[in-house]
Amino acid sequence: MQKNILKSGIELSEIGLGCMSLGTAYDHAESIIERAIEHGITYFDTADIYDKGVNEEIVGKALKKYQNRDDIVVGTKVGNHLQQDGSTFWDPSKKHIKSSVKKSLHRLGLDELQLYQLHGGTIDDPLDETISAFEELKQEGIVQAYGISSIRPNVIRYYLEHSDIETLMSQFNLIDNRPEALVDEIHAHNVKILARGPVFKGLLTANSNQALDNKFADGIFDYSYQELGETIASVKEVENNLTALTFNYLQSQNALGSIIVGASSVEQLDENIENYKAAKAIGVDQLKAARERVKDLNYTQHLQ
Incomplete structure (x- = not known):
């Protein structure tokens, strides 16, 4: 499988496994992770908030046997502060980040973390404090x-201008093409995009009609329900395999x-x-x- 290289030298498989859908049954989750490795997937994405930390534990346990392989990369995320009652609040403070990474490492069974991402954020965050937390973790070798x-x-x-980020995770697919407007800037800073939601809740799959009715009945972005259905039908005239197309x-994006x-099943991953x-x-x-048959979408909020 194609590997794309971060500026630190970390290599990411061009398909990464988003682990949020693995569930909490270990044997089932392990079978999906094993199949991913068989397929050449070496990047595994999780977060401390997924299943209240259980997801990290499962990923760590399943990947433990591969810890001697240099190509296996685990990324996790931080920022949603889980409270004892199960509720969360946003916390991008240095204290929380540096405390949480230790807990994530423990659950993952790792001594150091290849990729650590802020799981959201607003322009009103203490941005420089947050950045310094990640920089310190790098300097400390964590x-x-x-x-x-x-x-x-x-x-x-x-973050592009004031930090040394290496990745940007964002929803990106043929329909939600808003990140196109930022791709050149991202690429100029030698940052790589982790494209989440590539099949857009099933809309860009063989089950597109079902997804349209169940998840997009009110339309989305600049699309009404009818416009979205007509657009999908039009794109299918060019290429019927919507997932391959997206x-x-x-x-095709240089970043x-x-x-x-x-993947919630081995079969889904195989597909x-x-x-x-x-x-x-x-x-x-x-x-x-x-591409000419879909709308050019632009971000309309959080521009300044």
Whole structure:
């Protein structure tokens, strides 16, 4: 599988496993992780908040046997402060970040973390304090690289200009193409995009009609329900395999680091890998034709 390299030298498989959907049954989750490794996936994305930390424990346990492999990369995220009653509040403070990384390392069974990301953020955060927390973790050898997960242009631009982030995780797919407006800036700072939501809640899969009815009945962004259905039908005239098409679209972005696919079953993961392979057969003209049939979306909030 294609590997994309961060500026620290960390290599990410071009398909990464989003672990949030693994569930809490260990044997089931382990079977998906094992199949991912068989397919050449070496990047595993989790967060301290997923299943209140259980997800990190499962990922760590399943990957323990591979700790001697230099190519296995685990990334986790921080910022949502879990309270004893199960509720959370946003906490990008240095104290919380430096305390939480120790807990994540313990659950993952690691001595150091390859990639640590801020799990959200606003322009009103104590941005420089947050950045200094990640920088200190790097200097202390606890974290190799850090990044952010955000769809807020003002936050993204601040981190691009004032930090040494290596990754930006953001929803990105053929329909939600808003990150296109930032790709050149991201690439200029040698930052890699981790594209989450590549199949857009099932809309860009073979089950697109079902997803449209169940999840997009009120439309989304600049699309009404009817417009979205008509757009999907039009794109299918160019390429019927919508998942392969959106994978190809993401691969065409020069800042791509990894396409993060979720999988709640081995079969679902296998299907994603087959579509990833099929994406290579889609030509430039075909992709261009498909892209012309969807709207150019732009961020409308959090611009300043």
